[in-house]
């Protein structure tokens with residue numbers, strides 16, 4: 561007797577094109593109407609699943625694998641970051657983990673650069689002024705920001721998004737330096753004119769520090785009060801990676817007391833909560849985790865995630881496995 565269709569659970573609604581790919585090979589369940597599932601609900605709906613297409617909000621660990629049961633073959637996250645997934649707990653059970661690198665690189669770098677422009681040119685502050693209907697008039701000293709040409713951009717983690725951020729900065733006349741676990745290829749250094757520095761040197765010499773490393777035990781609170789104190793008082797911090805890479809209380813204090821000049825944040829330590837002190841500060845540009853949030857990019861991410869799940873379920877090599 562032929563096996564029943566695989567049961568595929570999608571934990572949040574995804575674009576139709578991706579659902580269609582999954583439906584070609586299995587019975588697909590997703591929450592309708594779309595909503596965030598509580599951990600208890602998540603464990604209930606994944607019971608008996610052959611594949612789970614998940615998002616960065618889902619905690620995927622041994623308890624998740626136990627709740628899914630022995631049929632689970634693949635967890636396909638619609639994200640490049642997989643700090644929410646205990647990869648060894650899954651792979652040790654023979655479950656394949658996949659993610660969506662590459663397809664969101666440009667969108668995320670665009671957003672990171674947008675935050676940099678927003679904070680250095682005081683765009684949010686200016687908009688708040690206008691919306692408050694406060695009287696204003698153009699004059700030469702009005703709402704001066706900080707230019708980027710000739711300034712140094714320090715990139716922490718020169719991976720796909722870090723390199724895309726560097727290319728945008730080059731077009732704005734910035735000099736590139738980077739830190740990370742190891743030196744990048746010579747060809748990449750040459751293309752970007754990028755200098756490899758220790759993390760400490762990068763902090764003290766950059767006009768802008770932009771974070772593009774993954775969240776791991778090593779990068780948790782990488783930017784803490786000590787790191788902020790090493791930065792120039794005129795420097796800006798951009799974080800589009802994961803909130804817990806930055807100690808948010810220390811950052812709020814550093815922004816309030818002038819330890820650094822400003823910050824642009826797309827991600828937060830306790831998402832979706834934002835540290836209340838940050839909300840009171842004018843020198844921080846805030847976005848609600850919008851890095852990959854374009855129609856084109858989210859469609860490409862979901863489609864790649866669906867292709868990963870389909871590949872595993874049909875016994876072929878998934879395009880983008882996580883090698884944990």
Ligand SMILES: NC(=O)C1=CN([C@@H]2O[C@H](COP(=O)(O)OP(=O)(O)OC[C@H]3O[C@@H](n4cnc5c(N)ncnc54)[C@H](O)[C@@H]3O)[C@@H](O)[C@H]2O)C=CC1
Nearest residue numbers: 641668717718719720721740741773774778800801851852
């Ligand atoms: N805000 C958003 O919506 C988005 C956020 N992200 C975040 O961006 C991160 C990076 O994504 P990609 O560039 O595609 O990944 P990637 O794997 O291409 O690059 C990560 C880089 O960080 C480096 N790295 C690893 N550990 C490090 C450490 N301890 N210190 C310094 N560098 C370290 C790696 O060597 C690599 O060069 C993701 O892990 C995710 O957390 C990604 C997409 C969208």
Ligand SMILES: O=CC(=O)O
Nearest residue numbers: 638639640641852
């Ligand atoms: O934050 C988004 C991701 O893809 O990682």
